Amino acid sequence: MAAGHDIECDLLVVGGGINGVGIARDAAGRGLCVVLCEKDDLASHTSSASSKLIHGGLRYLEYYEFALVRKALIEREVLLRSAPHIMRPLRFVMPHREGLRPAWMIRAGLYLYDLLARREILPGSKGVNLRCHPAGRPLKPEFKRGFVYSDGWVDDARLVVLNAMDACRKGAAIRTRTACTALRRESGSWLATLRDSDGGEQVVKARCVVNAAGPWTMDLLGMALPERESRPLRLVKGSHIVVPRLFEHDHAYIFQHPDGRIVFSIPYEHDYTLIGTTDLDYKGDPDQVAIDAGEVDYLCRLAGEYFAQPIAPSDVVWTYSGVRPLLEDPSRSAKALTRDYRFSVDDNGAPLVNIFGGKITTFRKLSEEAVDLVCKALGSPLPRWTEKACLPGGDLYGDTPQNCAVKRYGEWEQKIREMYPWLPPMLAARYCRAYGTRIHTLLDGRASLPELGGEFAPGLYMAEIAYLRRYEWAVTAEDILWRRTKLGLHTPPDTAARLDAWLAANALSAPASV
Structure with missing residues (x-):
């Protein structure tokens, strides 16, 4: 590992699935300096492979998981209110x-x-x-x-991206396609080597690390604490x-x-x-x-x-x-394994918080409890806030989550269609569902269909590609066609190859920002 360090932060989160971005968002919103790294794209593994449901888990009642079911049932409506555009x-x-x-x-x-x-x-x-x-x-x-x-129902991959966007908006650094290749304690802190897709390396000095690596949790734990025996996943x-x-x-x-x-x-x-x-x-x-x-x-x-x-x-x-x-x-x-989550905290030096298990419906609660542990370990108790906050684009009827945003979603969408009458109805409906109030950022300065910059493939205009690259860390055709949108189901088979070629020829020099 290189000597010294390039970046200092309060919290390094390893893993860009729903738990990792949820924790980064919560921690950044409490005022912590946060860096998140993900070795691939956001939601590129487990978090985009769900059944797309926000649910209590009816079948878990048979296994007497009453506490988990109750927690998830409460969270259903909290989440629906926070992002009524990507959930229904x-x-x-x-x-x-x-x-x-x-x-x-x-x-x-x-x-x-x-x-x-x-x-x-x-x-x-x-x-x-x-x-x-x-x-x-x-x-x-x-x-x-x-x-x-x-x-x-929820668009799971977009839920991950919106949490990352909110974390970024609150000051977190989101590093996609950046793997944590080394992690060790030194002088009361963690030193982590992060390697990007081009092979470049940075050393992050963090007061605390959260291991939210999903299927790779045990790999990261073994890297950080090679002598420790842990309950396996x-x-x-x-x-x-x-x-x-x-x-x-x-x-x-x-x-x-x-x-x-x-x-x-x-x-x-x-x-x-x-x-x-x-x-x-x-x-x-x-x-x-x-x-x-x-x-x-x-x-x-x-x-x-x-x-x-x-x-x-x-x-x-x-x-x-x-x-x-x-x-x-x-x-x-x-099929009978619990979908509940557990934490383990190793505080024999700089704290390491490990996340085990979990399900998409309870990610916000998991994140809240994980950041409570981080704040306690750092000696900085900071108040919870995410239960009463909208995710980006979810503020249809104001900054505070509202039941009416779910119940009157159709009214809001109709107003958007009246604001942009030149949008084809199906395209307007998709933009509303995908971006919520951020449709205004996507369409900023545009007043006609030709001003969207041309149709790269059916339903995919250049303006949306530019938006996804600038604000949502989209790099490849797979990111755009299968995670940020589901247009891969609706476009010709050669679309991905053509889009990857275009993206490679038109490299984005500026980093993603919100």
Whole structure:
């Protein structure tokens, strides 16, 4: 390691997934000097491979995870209020399947789900006659009875980016494509070597380090404290498939299976249906995770047991997989492992806070508690603030999160369309959902469609590419087409190659800023 240091900070966060950026945002908002490094793109691994849900985890009630479910149920509405553009309420239909969980048990579970936390936005559960309900039409005729309940949908990758943007706006340095290659204590501080994608190195001197490396948590812990024995993580692979749209209504489905697992079927990107997920122990390289043929067949077969329309692997237009770093419990199967989180703090010198487990719905609470630990370790108690703060673009009806921002989202979108009548309706709707009030930054100085700078691919204009590069750390076509937007599903197959060539030929000299 090089002698000395190039940067000093209060807190170095390693990991640019949802937990890492949430912690960086919270800490920067409390006045700490923060540096975050991520070896790849923001949300390029686990945090963009979720089922895109903000949910309490109905099935966790069977494992008596009441505290986790309650915490997640409370967070659903906190998050919905904070970013109503990238999140929305979603109603789920559970068809009753004979021979599995009895109807009374499902109804009792949903009743408990409704009661565990106060609801101001989401409606409660109820039974439905699927022979009359629109959600019954795509199903096989034997499904006559079902249940409906509420949770939420989220654009997971954009949730990560918005947290990073807010952290940056509050003073944090966000270093993407920058790996932490060495980490050691020296003279009451941490010295970390950060290496960027060009091979350049900087040494960061930090008073505290948070290890939010997800599937690589144990690797970083081993680098920092090679002699320490720690409770291992268990890596669990979850995979999803996307098929052409299977139903016209706006509800999602939750399907039971005799093996005890559940699978979601969710409206996705207007023209598609998202189906997932699997739960398989994973022993490989998290950088190389991918769906296998058995998982594709499993998801198609299970969905096909409910839908009248057969689903075959040949119908799959896209897949994605991620590795969840869950707390090890040898007595439990992969599907039964807790999604709750734990911390470990090593304060034998400069403090190291390690994050184990977690789920996207509880990231804000995890971040808040982690920064509490950081502040305590640094002897700087600072007040919590994120529960009452909007994420960038989420201030539709003012700076303070409001229920009306969720309930009256359509009214806000209509006002935006009236402000920019020259935007095609589908494009205006996508911009509103992706950027919220930051649509004004995206469209600043533009008064007509030609002023967006030309259409690089269907629905992708040069103005949006410029915005994503300047404000959201987008570097590659994959960043733009699959994480910042989902236009990869809607554009020709050669779009990614053409976009990567254009990006390489038009290098961005200035760093991302908010």
